Amino acid sequence: MSENIIEVNNVSKAFGGVKANVDISMVVERGSITGIIGPNGCGKSTLFNSIVGYHPIDSGSILFEGNEISHLVVGDIARLGMLRTFQQTRIYGEMDCVDNMQISVSHRPGSQATMFASRRGEIRERAEQLLEFVGLYSKRNLISGDLSFGQQKLLEFAMALMNEPKVLLLDEPTAGINPTLINGLIDRLRRANEELGITLCVIEHNMRVIMNLASDIYCLSNGKMLASGKPEDLQNDPRVIDAYLGGH
């Protein structure tokens, strides 16, 4: 029985006079890859930020594994097992790649990362293995700030994996990536989902990518939920097509 790992119920958020999210409801099934699409400015990032606790919501409720989380801050939610990546790719720019990975280890109670855990032991080994998984092993000793944009995106993804999250929210993971590298990234996302059991929730603009990757898709428009369903259904939904093309 697949339960909903995230449940968003009637969430609204406004900034001053701008109603960024109006009465949004959606669910993310455990173990699935769920996509969120919609034209620019429709409120996708605001929704993400609401879910991960970046700001308080005006009304509604957000459940993670059945528990209310809308009153929690980012750190608490991250320690419950929900992580997000950033659209502008954020990493620790003055530290080398291995260190970036090592500090990304899970800080949940009971994990092996105590405050003064050694930097030379199992944590480091796992870090190097994951760097190998994303193809950055040869760059592991370089300062992360010196990597190319695409490499930094991979590093950020690897850091998220290091944390062993239950759910990973990805904000436009293919944005700014060289098209020849996108397939590699998609492959790794799928493997993270299938082999490591991480539920994914992905904001995407690249239709080819999201339609092939996700099992369920939600489409937002003007802050409201426009349509939802399987990729095949949404691809032919006139409202979705209209939202993307009609806005120009």
Next chain:
Amino acid sequence: MFELLFVSAPIMNVQLLLEGIFIGSVFALSAYGLALIWGVMNVKNLAQGDFVIMGGYCAFAVYQLGIHPLFAIPVVIVFMFCFGWIVYKLIIKRVIDHDMFVSLLATFGLSLLLQQLLNLVFGPEVQTLDSQYGVFLLGDFVTVPKIKIISLVIAAAFATAVVIFMKRSRMGQAIRATAQDARAARVLGIDTDQVYAFTFALNAAICGVAGVLVSMIWSIQPFYGIIFSLRTFAIVTAAGLGNLPGVIGMSFVLGWFEQYAGVLAGAEWQIAASVFVLIGVLVWRQIQARRHRQVVR
């Protein structure tokens, strides 16, 4: 205490309220200058108080020559303006793009330098300049030194002049444009470096005028600068950058608070009172920010 509360209280309150306004008006000048460079260049000038004290010592130097300190004002404006321009070119310009602690530390270093220089040149004694204008009697009990009234008028007039300048003149418009969006201003042909230099120099001049007034209605000493800077920060942090009425209001509030603290707790608590206000404002801002799950940046 009985006498304090029931006999002298109304008179004392009026006295303290007036004192608060007089000193608050000088705080407001300094706070306006800080808000100006903070808003335009994102420079948090820890030497702001030292600029004020420096202006006061300029008046002192003029006074030593036998000239009345009020006539120092035009001299101080020109001198401090040039000083500010030089400081911008030599120091501020080079740290403006770096991380914010660096620019803060640079101004702190400047503050220390100025303190030691003033100490070396003028000595560590506390100075107050006697304007010899006498006092003005309000009713039968409240005495107001005439110089304080003059100071309030000058402060208000000078502030008004600066605000009009900012609204009407070409440079004023350039400054406001650069404050809103420096890159756009540059694209439109505004020389932002010139604007920054002017703004910083203007701030120094404003502080200079405030200093001349302080030297007459209060007192100056080479190491008073840092307290003045902290006061100014408290005012600007509490009021917010674009909020001119807020800055003026908060300046008066701080002036009153210090006066009352001095009377109720003792003169030695006056400095502590202003620093407590700063810490209080910072704590309050954190509480506000936490409601939105933010921090104070």
Next chain:
Amino acid sequence: MTNEKILYLGLGIFGIVGPILFPDYTLQIAMLWIMVLMASTWDITGGQMGYNSLGNITFFGVGMYVCAAIQVSMFYDLAEYTASYGAIKPVFTESEYFIGLILGIVAAGVVCVGLSLLLGLAVFGLRGPYFAIGTLGVAVAMREIVTTMDTVGGGAGISMPFLPLPIEYRSLFFYVLCFLLAVAAHFTIRWMFSTQFGLAANAIRDDEDKAEAMGIPTLRYKQFGWAVAAFYMGCIGAVFGNMSGYIEPQNIAFPLPTFGIFMVAMALLGGKGTLWGPVIGAIAFHIVKETTWTYLLDWQYIVLGLVLIVNIVYFQQGIMGWLKSMYPEKFGIVVDKSTNVSKGDA
């Protein structure tokens, strides 16, 4: 790294042999170790964590007063003692003095840890310049509060108990205390930053919001780092109070325009965010300070202020940063010699 071992050997030998070879300079060398401790502890939250405090001197002064209060009040009434302005000249037996001193130093450290946790509640929600100004305000506030407390002598201060040892051993005794505290602080910091703590601190510095979003409990690390700094600053303040023989709030306990800022200047000069940077910076700064003293007299602080400004404006990476950019391999930094163009496989 053999370079590091050479440094330890050199400094260790100098530390042990210095006061024997140059007995007239014992107190100056003791000051050097005090500066090393101050710069190194500042860097824990400053260069390594990105929380640049301008108020660490608070703990120096509070530690000093706590220790003095304990030393005196163990055998005399503190208020009476301070009110007499030195008329009461207590004579301590050796055991009385040393028990008082040890208890005083420990208490100084512990009280400062508690104080840092309390103050942390008020300032750790501030970032960047606000944190600097907030901590500066705290230091000024503490100085003013102590000035009003008559029990500890107010503005006039406290005359410290005299060390009951032959005069030729006085300087050496305090020297040993300063040296041991500096060594203890250094190795504590070295250990801390060799563990995950060091990574967490640097992560907070590089991108605190990202660290929070990755589940790092940043507040805990900030609290711990500042508590360690507060502990050692409190201890060294206690020792310094005894060294100087007389303490008062403006120039000895809370010297904001001098030591308060020197610790920042030294860390910056040597290279903040590194283990050896603050140490090297402290040594360089102290040497410059001591040599210019005789030639510059009143102008000394002006020159030091100029040095600070020049350092900030033109030499931000500090000595260590400069060395690292010249010889990166010697520091274990790997430089990618190939061009950074995205190829088929990242």
